[in-house]
Amino acid sequence: MAKISPSTRSFRLLSxxxxxxxxxxxxxxxxxxxxxxxxRRDVDRLRELGYPVQAHPGVDGGYQLAAGxxxxxxxxxxxxxxxxxxxxxxxxxxxxxxxxxxxxxAADVTVAEASARALAKVVQVMPARLRRRxxxxxxxxxxxTWSSAPAGQASAVNPGVLASTALACRDAERIRFDYTAASGxxxxxxxxxxxxxxxxxxxxxxxxxxxxxDWRNFRLDRVAGAVExxxxxxxxxxxxxxxxxEFVRKSIATSGPTLYQVEAVIEAPAAAVRERIGRWxxxxxxxxxxxxxxxxxxxxxxxxxxxxxxGADFHVVSxxxxxxxxxxxxxxxxxxxxTSEPSA
Numbered sequence: 001m002a003k004i005s006p007s008t009r010s011f012r013l014l015s016x017x018x019x020x021x022x023x024x025x026x027x028x029x030x031x032x033x034x035x036x037x038x039x040r041r042d043v044d045r046l047r048e049l050g051y052p053v054q055a056h057p058g059v060d061g062g063y064q065l066a067a068g069x070x071x072x073x074x075x076x077x078x079x080x081x082x083x084x085x086x087x088x089x090x091x092x093x094x095x096x097x098x099x100x101x102x103x104x105x106a107a108d109v110t111v112a113e114a115s116a117r118a119l120a121k122v123v124q125v126m127p128a129r130l131r132r133r134x135x136x137x138x139x140x141x142x143x144x145t146w147s148s149a150p151a152g153q154a155s156a157v158n159p160g161v162l163a164s165t166a167l168a169c170r171d172a173e174r175i176r177f178d179y180t181a182a183s184g185x186x187x188x189x190x191x192x193x194x195x196x197x198x199x200x201x202x203x204x205x206x207x208x209x210x211x212x213x214d215w216r217n218f219r220l221d222r223v224a225g226a227v228e229x230x231x232x233x234x235x236x237x238x239x240x241x242x243x244x245x246e247f248v249r250k251s252i253a254t255s256g257p258t259l260y261q262v263e264a265v266i267e268a269p270a271a272a273v274r275e276r277i278g279r280w281x282x283x284x285x286x287x288x289x290x291x292x293x294x295x296x297x298x299x300x301x302x303x304x305x306x307x308x309x310x311g312a313d314f315h316v317v318s319x320x321x322x323x324x325x326x327x328x329x330x331x332x333x334x335x336x337x338x339t340s341e342p343s344a
Contacts, residue, residue, distance in 0.1 A: 024062040085134035133163045140169035164227040169193040174232045178224040195244035206244040268312035
């Protein structure tokens with residue numbers, strides 16, 4: 001076996017410690033092909049570099065990384081490096097939601113600036129092949145929400161599918177893939193990819209379906225297997241919407257369950273209401289001690305719950321049937337409290 005330099009061995013040791021919570025001394029020594037004495041020297045070298053490696057003595061003793069006073073350099077694999085860069089890229093590109101309090105806006109700006117600094121460090125040392133993948137995913141993705149609030153986290157999808165699709169969007173290259181519909185039917189699609197969109201914790205591909213001769217959106221978590229790049233380039237078509245995010249929102253609204261456009265006024269400061277239900281509704285200031293919220297639920301019980309969670313008085317603006325639902329809930333709560341007085 002070729003002799004490995006101490007520095008290379010230190011990186012391998014660090015990678016093992018970061019990918020597994022606890023290693024016995026014997027397992028680590030065997031993995032690295034060194035003696036127990038050499039392993040102890042390598043551990044001491046990592047400690048000198050700032051890595052808090054804990055040693056557990058005894059026959060079954062071993063090593064593990066502990067939390068330190070400062071964050072030392074990390075060792076990540078290819079997929080982790082791409083995911084890290086994509087997250088930082090999207091964080092630097094995220095917009096500020098309308099109606100946010102000054103403190104919220106300042107926090108967003110601080111996060112964006114910190115993300116940009118971290119991104120510069122990561123991209124500087126990334127191999128060109130990984131940097132290309134990460135930049136393609138971020139560049140071909142449009143964050144979206146049902147309101148003006150920042151987009152939520154995307155759903156977990158196959159990193160290979162995500163990267164391959166993003167590259168095809170950027171390079172205007174036709175792709176083929178197997179797709180499983182909500183009904184369970186599996187079909188093969190031949191698509192001219194346009195953009196990726198993140199919406200409500202899911203990733204969507206917006207593209208022109210060459211088999212159906214129409215625009216479609218595809219959930220990437222329903223793509224089965226790998227995405228095949230055909231090598232055939234195409235001239236981008238005009239999207240029948242203002243942007244890809246709007247196309248996905250409209251498609252879901254028309255094909256999914258009935259959605260209600262809910263609006264209400266809450267007698268409480270916007271910051272307090274946003275802290276409680278800001279993840280599910282858009283909150284805008286409507287005065288010093290009042291705010292207006294909008295949401296698009298598929299049922300009317302959830303808005304009633306959300307209004308109650310705010311802990312403040314509220315007034316339903318729309319739809320009219322929501323006011324009826326609130327009265328029904330009120331009557332039930334009065335009966336539960338032992339009061340039979342009906343609502344007016």
